[in-house]
Amino acid sequence: MRSSATDEAVLVIGYGNSLRRDDGAGLILAxxxxxxxxxxxxxxxxFTSHQLEPEMAEEIAAAGAGIVLFVDAAATTAVGPHDIxxxxxxxxxxxxxxxxxxxxxxxxxxxxxxxxxxxxxxxLTIPGYDFDHGEGLSEPTQKLLAAFSPAELPF
Amino acid sequence: MTRTIxxxxxxxxxxxxxxxxxxxxxxQVEDARFHxxxxxxxxxxxxxxxxxxxxxxxxxxCGICPISHLLASAKTGDAILGVRIPPTAAKLRRMLNxxxxxxxxxxxxxxLSSPDLLLGMDSDPALRxxxxxxxxxxxxxxxxxxxRKFGQDTIRILGGRSVHPAWTVPxxxxxxxxxxxxxxxxxxxxxxxxxxxxxxxxxxxxSAGYEDEAAHYxxxxxxxxxxxxPEGGLEHYDGLLRVVDSGGKILEPGLEPARYxxxxxxxVEPWTYLKFPYYKPYAYSGPSYYKMGMxxxxxxxxLNVCEFAGTPKADEELRAFRxxxxxxxxxxxAFHYHYARLIEILFALEKIAETVEDPHILxxxxxxxxxxxxLVGVGVSEAPRGTLFHEYHVNEDGILQxxxxxxxTGQNNLAMNRTVQQIARHHINGNGGxxxxxxxxxxEHGIRLYDPCLSCSTHAAGKMPMHVEVVAANGEVVDxxxxx
Numbered sequence: 001m002r003s004s005a006t007d008e009a010v011l012v013i014g015y016g017n018s019l020r021r022d023d024g025a026g027l028i029l030a031x032x033x034x035x036x037x038x039x040x041x042x043x044x045x046x047f048t049s050h051q052l053e054p055e056m057a058e059e060i061a062a063a064g065a066g067i068v069l070f071v072d073a074a075a076t077t078a079v080g081p082h083d084i085x086x087x088x089x090x091x092x093x094x095x096x097x098x099x100x101x102x103x104x105x106x107x108x109x110x111x112x113x114x115x116x117x118x119x120x121x122x123x124l125t126i127p128g129y130d131f132d133h134g135e136g137l138s139e140p141t142q143k144l145l146a147a148f149s150p151a152e153l154p155f
Numbered sequence: 156m157t158r159t160i161x162x163x164x165x166x167x168x169x170x171x172x173x174x175x176x177x178x179x180x181x182x183q184v185e186d187a188r189f190h191x192x193x194x195x196x197x198x199x200x201x202x203x204x205x206x207x208x209x210x211x212x213x214x215x216x217c218g219i220c221p222i223s224h225l226l227a228s229a230k231t232g233d234a235i236l237g238v239r240i241p242p243t244a245a246k247l248r249r250m251l252n253x254x255x256x257x258x259x260x261x262x263x264x265x266x267l268s269s270p271d272l273l274l275g276m277d278s279d280p281a282l283r284x285x286x287x288x289x290x291x292x293x294x295x296x297x298x299x300x301x302x303r304k305f306g307q308d309t310i311r312i313l314g315g316r317s318v319h320p321a322w323t324v325p326x327x328x329x330x331x332x333x334x335x336x337x338x339x340x341x342x343x344x345x346x347x348x349x350x351x352x353x354x355x356x357x358x359x360x361x362s363a364g365y366e367d368e369a370a371h372y373x374x375x376x377x378x379x380x381x382x383x384x385p386e387g388g389l390e391h392y393d394g395l396l397r398v399v400d401s402g403g404k405i406l407e408p409g410l411e412p413a414r415y416x417x418x419x420x421x422x423v424e425p426w427t428y429l430k431f432p433y434y435k436p437y438a439y440s441g442p443s444y445y446k447m448g449m450x451x452x453x454x455x456x457x458l459n460v461c462e463f464a465g466t467p468k469a470d471e472e473l474r475a476f477r478x479x480x481x482x483x484x485x486x487x488x489a490f491h492y493h494y495a496r497l498i499e500i501l502f503a504l505e506k507i508a509e510t511v512e513d514p515h516i517l518x519x520x521x522x523x524x525x526x527x528x529x530l531v532g533v534g535v536s537e538a539p540r541g542t543l544f545h546e547y548h549v550n551e552d553g554i555l556q557x558x559x560x561x562x563x564t565g566q567n568n569l570a571m572n573r574t575v576q577q578i579a580r581h582h583i584n585g586n587g588g589x590x591x592x593x594x595x596x597x598x599e600h601g602i603r604l605y606d607p608c609l610s611c612s613t614h615a616a617g618k619m620p621m622h623v624e625v626v627a628a629n630g631e632v633v634d635x636x637x638x639x
Binding site: 017053058114133 | 199215301
């Protein structure tokens with residue numbers, strides 16, 4: 001297992017739909033984090049995507065980063081208002097039951113089991129309040145985004 | 156300083172899918188309803204935008220089949236411009252669509268359905284998933300990823316990026332194909348052909364153990380609709396609309412797609428946001444007026460409506476596919492969507508291989524230019540899941556006044572409900588309406604046969620958990636299961 005030293009190379013994967021208002025917050029936050037780390041000379045690879053897809057597992061392994069950071073928006077309607085949250089991603093065996101959405105946990109299962117990825121994986125979640133069609137973020141999500149500093153992350 | 160670190164699960168779920176099984180007085184399954192509870196008015200959102208923006212906007216409905224919306228939208232734009240696009244542009248668009256069929260069908264077969272097919276519907280639920288597949292067949296799991304990657308990489312090579320490429324536009328495509336990029340696609344083909352050969356062998360080997368599923372998973376008469384070439388061949392991009400019945404009788408031999416409203420109506424029900432498209436000539440008066448007009452779309456339907464595929468290997472498989480039904484009749488079992496999907500991958504690869512050898516594929520004339528010449532445009536193409544309709548009404552400045560989208564998953568809605576009902580009757584009747592893991596898995600598999608795109612059909616965001624409820628004749632919920 002690689003260490004989580006603050007100079008370790010990071011793969012940042014931001015995902016969401018930028019036409020569903022706050023669902024696009026993960027993309028913006030991922031870009032903000034990647035830009036900040038690059039300014040400090042850290043090796044960062046940035047992927048942005050509408051949603052997670054199985055072939056990303058191969059790309060995670062090929063990127064050669066010690067840490068994978070997923071960045072996504074989450075509906076507060078499901079979990080209530082909350083702050084930006086960071087949680088470790090544990091590889092999980094659940095396949096999508098009906099839809100086509102891959103979770104970070106399933107993608108990491110692919111990356112570890114099929115391609116031997118051994119680094120750490122984290123999920124950073126920003127709350128979303130408005131997932132209607134449209135561009136631009138809701139005010140509370142914008143405020144959270146503006147207040148967040150990548151220096152707050154523990155790696 | 157670290158802000159908040161938690162291991163609490165945080166969900167991005169907004170809606171959920173639900174199946175309600177309704178029992179009669181004797182405890183037998185009387186009806187089944189597949190509900191989807193998330194809805195946003197995407198058509199309304201588009202009103203007031205310029206039609207030139209629509210390929211880029213509608214492609215962002217979905218991350219799995221953006222190309223379908225891109226193509227249908229660009230074709231609608233072609234109609235508004237009143238242009239015929241350059242032949243090379245049409246060939247490139249077709250290649251883009253075939254690449255999408257490969258990636259989408261590979262996702263359905265290898266990642267969503269193969270754990271059931273290769274490990275068994277009744278195998279240990281803890282292992283009947285992708286973990287079990289990886290443990291037992293890691294090479295197959297990797298090959299599945301590689302096949303999907305072939306499709307995504309081809310889309311990326313053609314369109315600049317794999318999701319939401321802005322390359323396809325009203326009038327054609329933005330950039331011609333370079334010789335270098337053509338060769339990159341060509342070089343990836345042999346591995347893709349090897350993988351589809353393997354998938355076909357795996358499915359055929361596994362099918363022997365699924366006679367019961369083939370008999371009870373969506374095995375009922377229905378109509379089928381899809382595009383065909385003017386000669387009656389398998390078609391995914393253009394052509395004519397054909398409708399056949401389960402006996403193989405051709406009801407609509409070749410309707411110009413822009414006239415789709417003459418044969419397709421859309422019914423709504425209060426218990427679901429999915430609409431119920433139906434074949435108008437078979438509707439009758441009464442509360443369930445539309446149900447006789449049930450038709451299916453997608454791979455099974457496309458193989459049922461065409462007379463031939465048009466490529467050597469796919470035609471050989473199509474002949475074998477036809478043997479699954481009495482001579483001249485349609486293959487009515489939804490379980491065979493799996494086989495149809497693999498045949499379509501094979502066809503798509505053969506067509507891509509043929510197209511990269513086309514002497515005109517590198518031509519630089521790939522776009523026709525015009526302004527608004529028609530105030531109404533209809534664009535139709537075959538998405539992986541079935542026929543996709545875009546219809547736009549614009550003013551003289553090209554501003555959208557009205558938008559109508561008919562999505563493939565919606566068109567299979569009636570059939571999905573009927574399939575769930577059939578599976579439930581077969582597996583639940585006789586045990587007092589008791590749900591088991593195996594029954595739930597089979598009902599999910601029944602819906603997955605149609606590979607529904609809930610993002611497209613309801614415009615939802617996020618994954619959807621499944622909630623199954625069994626309701627007795629007196630309205631009491633006698634059993635339920637919720638699964639993420």
